[in-house]
Amino acid sequence: GAVVSQHPSRVICKSGTSVKIECRSLDFQATTMFWYRQFPKQSLMLMATSNEGSKATYEQGVEKDKFLINHASLTLSTLTVTSAHPEDSSFYICSARDRLGSGGINTGELFFGEGSRLTVL
């Protein structure tokens, strides 16, 4: 159980285009999903918290108009990189927490997708 799926795993796009990345919780419901960004050989940096049915909460320094997040259902969150530029090239990873928790206890554990490698030419 507790599988998070991301799609696409790899995407290459031209500068100026927009790219959408999907994050799905396959066997559990997630009222909250988190989007992270990881540059080569660096740690994961939290970009935003995606809340089902409401606006996302962005971390300081993350442009909300550039990184559009939609959390339309309890199992799907999407990240759209608008007007992508080469500096947006990165590894984007989503994560989700089972709202019910294991055995009814929320241990704070996050389940991660496999990541999406974005390359902007």
Add this chain to the structure above:
Amino acid sequence: AQSVTQLGSHVSVSEGALVLLRCNYSSSVPPYLFWYVQYPNQGLQLLLKYTSAATLVKGINGFEAEFKKSETSFHLTKPSAHMSDAAEYFCAVSDQAGTALIFGKGTTLSVSS
């Protein structure tokens, strides 16, 4: 605010040797602590977690970690390294309120034969 510090960005060991990856945390509330492993171009896999139960936590692949409140540490160990352990390891902290995990900068583990 919560944070974790991983001491040593790169650790090299010989196959069969002890693995020790260090993590210190800072938290204003009782923390939930995690160790994740990441292989190239992949997501994160949970190795183990501390959630205020036993201070010595056993995880997958022979890894374990001990929560030491007095030292604010949660170091990861494995008695005998295997070549397949070579990867990036991240320590992370969270609180029970359901906030996002905050990650350390990671430690690259290299294992030589």
